Amino acid sequence: MKLKVYPILIKLLFWLLIVLPVVAGLGYALSYSLGLTGLLSKGFTLEYWQKALTTQSLWASFLYSLSIGIISVFISLCFAVSMALSWNKSIQQGRLSYFIFLPLCFPATVMAFVVLQWLSPSGWFSRIAFELGFINSLNAFPNLVRDFYGFGIIVCSVLLITPFFTILMSNIYKNENLLHLENLSKTLGASTAKTLKRVTLPILFQKSKMTLLLFVIFVMGSYEVPLILGRQYPQMVSVAIVQKIQKFNLNDIPLGFAMSVLYVILVVLVLMVLGKPSRKYLKPHFK
Amino acid sequence: MRKSIVVLILVCFWACKTDKSQGESSDLSDWSMVETQGQNQSINMMMWKGDPKINAYMSDYVLPKIKSKYGIDVNIVSGQGSMIVQSLMTELQANKSESEIDLVWINGETFYQLRQIDALYGPWTSELPNAEFIDFDNPFIGKDFQQDIDGYELPWGNVQMTLIYDQAKIKNPPQNKVELLDFVKTHPGQFTFDNHFTGLTFLKSLLISFAENPDELYGDFDEVTYQKYSQQLWEYINKLKPYLWQNGEVFPENVAQMHQLFASGEIWFSMSNNDSEVDNKISEGLFPKSARAYVPDFGSIQNSHYLGIPKLSKHKAAAMLVANFMISAEAQSHKSKPEVWGDGSVLDIENLPENQKQHFENIAKRQYAPPRSELNQKALMELNPEYMIRLAEDFRTKIINP
Amino acid sequence: MMSKVLKYIYVLAVVFPLVFLLGLSLAQQWQFPEILPQQWTFQHWGKSLFQEGDILKSLFLSLGLSLTLASLVSVLAFFISKFIAYSKYRQIYMRLTLVPYILSPVVLAVIFQYYFTLANLSGNFIGVLIAQLFFALPFGIVIFNNFWNNKLKSIEQLSFTLGASSRQSLLKVIIPLSKPAIVLCFFQSFLVSWFEYGLTQFIGLGKVKTLTVMVFNFINEANLFYAALACVLLVLPPIVLLYMNKKVLILAR
Numbered sequence: 006m007k008l009k010v011y012p013i014l015i016k017l018l019f020w021l022l023i024v025l026p027v028v029a030g031l032g033y034a035l036s037y038s039l040g041l042t043g044l045l046s047k048g049f050t051l052e053y054w055q056k057a058l059t060t061q062s063l064w065a066s067f068l069y070s071l072s073i074g075i076i077s078v079f080i081s082l083c084f085a086v087s088m089a090l091s092w093n094k095s096i097q098q099g100r101l102s103y104f105i106f107l108p109l110c111f112p113a114t115v116m117a118f119v120v121l122q123w124l125s126p127s128g129w130f131s132r133i134a135f136e137l138g139f140i141n142s143l144n145a146f147p148n149l150v151r152d153f154y155g156f157g158i159i160v161c162s163v164l165l166i167t168p169f170f171t172i173l174m175s176n177i178y179k180n181e182n183l184l185h186l187e188n189l190s191k192t193l194g195a196s197t198a199k200t201l202k203r204v205t206l207p208i209l210f211q212k213s214k215m216t217l218l219l220f221v222i223f224v225m226g227s228y229e230v231p232l233i234l235g236r237q238y239p240q241m242v243s244v245a246i247v248q249k250i251q252k253f254n255l256n257d258i259p260l261g262f263a264m265s266v267l268y269v270i271l272v273v274l275v276l277m278v279l280g281k282p283s284r285k286y287l288k289p290h291f292k
Numbered sequence: 293m294r295k296s297i298v299v300l301i302l303v304c305f306w307a308c309k310t311d312k313s314q315g316e317s318s319d320l321s322d323w324s325m326v327e328t329q330g331q332n333q334s335i336n337m338m339m340w341k342g343d344p345k346i347n348a349y350m351s352d353y354v355l356p357k358i359k360s361k362y363g364i365d366v367n368i369v370s371g372q373g374s375m376i377v378q379s380l381m382t383e384l385q386a387n388k389s390e391s392e393i394d395l396v397w398i399n400g401e402t403f404y405q406l407r408q409i410d411a412l413y414g415p416w417t418s419e420l421p422n423a424e425f426i427d428f429d430n431p432f433i434g435k436d437f438q439q440d441i442d443g444y445e446l447p448w449g450n451v452q453m454t455l456i457y458d459q460a461k462i463k464n465p466p467q468n469k470v471e472l473l474d475f476v477k478t479h480p481g482q483f484t485f486d487n488h489f490t491g492l493t494f495l496k497s498l499l500i501s502f503a504e505n506p507d508e509l510y511g512d513f514d515e516v517t518y519q520k521y522s523q524q525l526w527e528y529i530n531k532l533k534p535y536l537w538q539n540g541e542v543f544p545e546n547v548a549q550m551h552q553l554f555a556s557g558e559i560w561f562s563m564s565n566n567d568s569e570v571d572n573k574i575s576e577g578l579f580p581k582s583a584r585a586y587v588p589d590f591g592s593i594q595n596s597h598y599l600g601i602p603k604l605s606k607h608k609a610a611a612m613l614v615a616n617f618m619i620s621a622e623a624q625s626h627k628s629k630p631e632v633w634g635d636g637s638v639l640d641i642e643n644l645p646e647n648q649k650q651h652f653e654n655i656a657k658r659q660y661a662p663p664r665s666e667l668n669q670k671a672l673m674e675l676n677p678e679y680m681i682r683l684a685e686d687f688r689t690k691i692i693n694p
Numbered sequence: 695m696m697s698k699v700l701k702y703i704y705v706l707a708v709v710f711p712l713v714f715l716l717g718l719s720l721a722q723q724w725q726f727p728e729i730l731p732q733q734w735t736f737q738h739w740g741k742s743l744f745q746e747g748d749i750l751k752s753l754f755l756s757l758g759l760s761l762t763l764a765s766l767v768s769v770l771a772f773f774i775s776k777f778i779a780y781s782k783y784r785q786i787y788m789r790l791t792l793v794p795y796i797l798s799p800v801v802l803a804v805i806f807q808y809y810f811t812l813a814n815l816s817g818n819f820i821g822v823l824i825a826q827l828f829f830a831l832p833f834g835i836v837i838f839n840n841f842w843n844n845k846l847k848s849i850e851q852l853s854f855t856l857g858a859s860s861r862q863s864l865l866k867v868i869i870p871l872s873k874p875a876i877v878l879c880f881f882q883s884f885l886v887s888w889f890e891y892g893l894t895q896f897i898g899l900g901k902v903k904t905l906t907v908m909v910f911n912f913i914n915e916a917n918l919f920y921a922a923l924a925c926v927l928l929v930l931p932p933i934v935l936l937y938m939n940k941k942v943l944i945l946a947r
Contacts, residue, residue, distance in 0.1 A: 015777040018770065019787070023835075026828045027794050030805030044385055044409045062693060088704075091697060103936065104705045110932035111711065112889035114906050115925040118913060119711045122718065122922075127556035127726045129714070135727040143558055143726055144481045151542045219796060226798030228892040229906075233913065236542040237487055238693035243798045243892070250804055251374045254681050255381075255405055265801050269793075276792055336817075336901065342915050369817075370900040370911055379816075379899055386812040392899060548916035555916075557726040577723055578916075 031269055038263035045255055057263040062238070062245075067271070069239040073155045074224035077162035078217055084163070085170030086209060089178060090201075096175045108168045113161070117233040120161045124149040150234050157234035158241070162224050169220075170213075177212045178205075218279060222272060242268055320609055323419055330609030334365035337614070338379070339397035340372035342548050345572045349633045353626055358617055364610050369393070373402040373489075380411040380602050391604035395611040399597045400437040401677035403445055406600065413601040413608060415443025420616040425648075427640035433596045437674040438511060445598035446615050449627065450636035452587070452594040452667045453493050456554065456562040456570050460582035465561075467589040469501065469528060476535035482560040484537035487692070490547040490565050493593050495683050499525050500672050501590035513678035522683070526690050533691065543692070555579055565595075567667055568634020571658040575631055585661035587670045594671035596638060621648035630658040712929065718922035738923050749908060749920075753927055756888060756904040759819065763826050764884035768876055770827075771834025771883075778835065779842030788839065795832035800892025802829055810897050817899035825897040826890060830883045837882055841875040881935055888931065 036042045038057070040050040057063055088096070088105075095101040111119075123129045131146040140146050150157035178184070183205055190200040231241035240248070246268065249261030320326050341347055350368055358364050371379070376396050383391055398406065406412045417423050426447055428434040433447045441447075457465045466472040476483050485491035500506050502521045509517060533540030537559050544550040547564060554562035555578045564570070564585075573579040599618065601611045617623055621644055624637040641652050657663065718724075719738060721731030742749035778787040794802065806825060807816060815821030849871070853863040869876070891906040900907065905928045912921035 012777065015773055019774050019777070022770070022774075022828065022831055023794060024790055026806060026809075027797075027802075029809060030802065033808050034805040042385065044381055092701065095701070101701060101705070104708045106936050107708045107712075107933070110929050110936055112891075112906065112928055114889070114891055114909050115715070115928055116711075118909065118921060118925055119714060122714070122918070125558075127553070127558045129729070132727045132729050136729060143556075148538060148542075151538070153541065222796050226796070226801065228798060228800040229910075237545075237688070243800050246801055246804060247892070247896075251378050252684070254685060255377070255408070258378075261804070265804055268801060269797060269805075272797060273793055276796065277789065338900075341911060344915055344917060347915075367901070375900070382808055382811045382816075386808060388811060388814070390814075392817040392901070546914065548914055552916035552918070555725065580725075 027269075031266060034262040034266045034269075038259045038266055040259060043259065046259075053259040053263050057260055057267065062240075063264060063267075065239045066242050066245045067268075069155070070225040070242045071221070073158055073162070073241065074221040077159050077166060077224050078220050080159065081163045081166040081170050081220075082217065084167045085174050086206070088167075088171045089174035090205070093175055093178055093184075096171060097179065105168055105171055108164060111165070113165060113227065113229045114233070116165055117161050117230045120157055120164070121150055121233055124157055124160065151236040153236070153239075155231075155235065155241075158227075158231050161230050161234055162227065165230075166220060166224070173213055173216060174209055177209055181208055181212060183208060215279075218275075222275065226268075226272075320416065320612065321419065323421060326419065326609045326612050330362065330364065330607070330611075330613040332363035333607050333610040334367065335394035335605075335607045335610045335614065336367045336369055336392060337395040337397070337611075338369045338371045338376050338393045341368070341370040342372075342546065343566075343572075344576065345633050349627060353632070354614075354618060354623060357623070358614055361617065362610070362613050364614060366395075366614060373398065377402060377405045377409070377411075380406065380604075381409050383602075383604055384409060384411055388604060390606045391602040393602050394605040394607045395614060396600045396602065397448070397597065398445060398600050399595060400674060401680050403436055403441075403598065403600065404439060404677035407439075407444065411603055412444045413603045413605065414445075416601060416608070416612060417441075417443045417446045420446070420612060420619065422616050422619045422621075425621070425639045425644055426619060427638060430640075431673065432594050432671065433638050435673075436596065436598060437680075438676045441598065445600040446619065447596050447638035448599050448615075448618060449624075450594065450596045450638050451565055452567045452636075452664070452671055453490070453497065453563065453565050453592040454567045454570070454585035454587055454661060454667070455494075455592075456564060456579070456583055456585050458554075458560055458580060458582050459584050460580065461560050465586055465588075469498070469590065472588075473528075473531060476532055479560065480535040481537055481539075483532075483535070484540075484543055484550065484553075484559055484561070485563060486545065486547050486550045487543040487687075488546045490550070490563055491543060492680055492683055492687070493565055493595075494563055495525065495529075495687065496675055496680065497590065497592045497672055498528065499679070499683070500593075500675070502528075506672055509675055509679070510673055511676070513676045513682075518679060518682060522686060526686065529691055540691070551578065554583075566633075566635065567661050567664070568630050568658055570660045571630040571634055574660055583660060587662070587667055589670070591670040591672045592667075593674055594667070595674045621651045625651035625655065628652070629655055631656070634658060636664060712926075715922045715925050715929070719919060719926055721919055721922075738919050742920065742923060748903075749905075749924055749927065752903050752905045752908045752924075755819075755902070756906075757931070759823060759826070759902075759904060760884045760887040763823055763830055763887040764880045766823075766827060767830050767834040767883040768880045770831055771838050771879055772872070772876060774831070775835045775838035776842055779839065780847065788836075791832045791835050793832075794829050795836060797829070798892075799829050799890060800896060803893040803896035807896060816897055817901045819902055822894050822898045822902045822904075825893055826887050829893070830886045833886055834879045834883050837879045838875055841872060846871065877939075881939075885932060885935075888928075 033042065038053050040046045040048060040053065092101065096105050121128070125131070126143045126146045126148070131140070131143050134140045134146060135143065186204055186208070187200050190204045191197070195203065225241075226243055227241065228243040228247070231244050235241055235244060242264075246261050246265050249257045249264060339350075355366050358366060376393070376398060379393065380391065423446065426433065433450055434441065436445065455465065466475040472483075485494045499521050500509055502524045503509055509521065537553070544553060550559070550562050551573060553559045555573075566572075567585060570579065570583050570585040574581055574583055599615045601608055601615075605611060619638065621639060624639050627633050627635045628637050637652070641649065644652075717731070720734050720736065722733035722735045722737070724731040778784055778791070781787060803825060806828070810816040810821050810825065815824060846868070850863055850868060853867045854860075858866070889906065891910060894902060894904050895907055895910070898904075898907070905924055909921055909924045909928060912918070912924060
């Protein structure tokens, strides 16, 4: 009977397409990192895990990615909120709305390429600074890409995320009737600043905090952007993992798999503890 | 709208259809068998695609010739050393019966690793008629990073590392370690080397320069020798470091990036494993006409690059036909033209039959790099791959992230 | 007034990257400290679109891949998300869905690669399609998740009460009602696939040369004029989508 087959089929599809790949992949990575698989494996060993957990570069790369994620999200949030609040009407409709959406057409790869061509010492901004006489040689231009603090990566991430946040904030503003609430608060005698601080911002934050968290995780896992704008140390997680698996030393491969298992576990933990799946999620395309 | 999307999808499917022809059976010891079996197939070749000239040589010269000669379609796939190792390794591990790759461009540590996991087919090179003229007696060709090639890879080209500088900015480029240190101190931020093959090759020549006799480092990897000289090397690099590009905190990721920095004027030196690179890049318009190549007095490494066939390839005969063409006098001489690629030939040109020798006559000399005979005098041998793996590792932990 | 000036600045800032890329794709030589390229040429465009056709091929390959994936995801996500939404274990299912959704695709590729090789799926179109499906499908499910609500459920119930078969109810009631969500999901997953690099490169072994893969190849060759050209081609289709309907670029409800 059709009706009975259907739910089973769907359930099967779900497990097959969503759960199985991750579990299987994780299993493979785990067994590789424990020395159980791999052409050069010599049997069960905790050596790689020990190495992975004790080397400083692994934790550095997690912390580095996390801080870049948090900083990027925070900066984008500031821009987005100010734009959403001051241009609220024109974001939702009119000609400006197209321009708000335009940056969303840029894939991470392209945005990173553009940022590189702008900010590198021989880039466009440096040329302008030179022509205007601010610097006398291109080496006087500050290191903005491939720098220690990940400035280039942050700029690129901010450019990628801000439009999403702007639209998100503007939608919350509209859907939660914030204009109405603001007027009410002002009628009751609160100043504009106080209304912003006590009413508008808390509501915006409350409604978007899950999305913000997810974006931190997305930025953490981004690959193309740090590949183009990052440097060899410190490295973002994805880049570090791929490099461990693909560089000169074959004995580093289990280490790379240990790192990827660790990354997956950390992300899943964050999700299980903090995730409320019924929320509305947004995802940028820049991973 | 919906219809147009469906049509588009169909068009696209059609556009990216792939054809897989059947593989061949086993006996490849007889060349006439290889010739009959190998024709009219399509094979995948994985190679480093980081240089437009080399890509153009392959796609505009080798591929059409092979297509018209044997009806073989070669699909060139981008991927160098580590990627080749990783892909073939996964295939072996998954017990695949057929490899996705039929021909690879390799040398040194990739060859070492592929042999380590037994991923290469061989020995096969002596089957090729054109291999007769390869100069196997030349240790720079017959040995790959101190390893015997044993017929598991076929020499394809021979090059020597050169440093590249801009004559308009530098009159007398540094010739030894002391001069180099002086130079970077007076011109901070203008010198660097990349974090990949080229930079590592530069580090290797420096490493050798610390030994009184290069023979100490030739042969198998030796831990004690490595420790002794690498320590001196890192001390020296640490002295250079504060005066390197970006204060030595970052290194260009690959040679193309370094060339780009040199071209835009951000650094005053570049380097290349290909001694004709400077001519190539000037003719492409990337480098200024005042760029020159040279080898410092402490010498530079000369090495060869090779072609290998994966063990699991189902198109070995076709791959052998392609490889045989690639070492023909015709293809080798074309490759050695500075305006094409400028890659050194692996053939023993003196002993070629007259009709083949003529291919090598009338090749324009390169303008901006010293002649090979001059470079040869400063040529150093490649070291065992283990040295390179260790240098890469130590470079990361001791210099990039101390 | 101030706000207007800021708006114009914003518009300029947003349009500028596009102009910049276009300019770079027409340049031939651009040494420091020239602000504008020293030489201009149409040669790159002519070569890549008409003579060699490498980039053009990639454009079609990318279109084919992304459109196929988008169709697949829309259909699968529609049914799976409906099942999840009306299930007792909705919360658990959604959490499981979110795992591949938020993981870095390239890390997924790293841990999947062995199985893809095993199944003869690495290095070909189908393999990349399936690999992309593994993380685009959760994406589609998340998009549909908010769409299934009690109102919709009661409409479906009503159609059954009125004697519709489950097929009729689906075709005549549910699908027409969910058209906006389906369109949204289609375009969103199109973009996910269109923009993807790491996973495609890893599973496709560089053989499946989508436009993003080409961009990276050019960047690695330090061939920035061609890289810029490929970037322009990469950005154009989303802009066309934007022009058609700006809502499709984001979940805006």
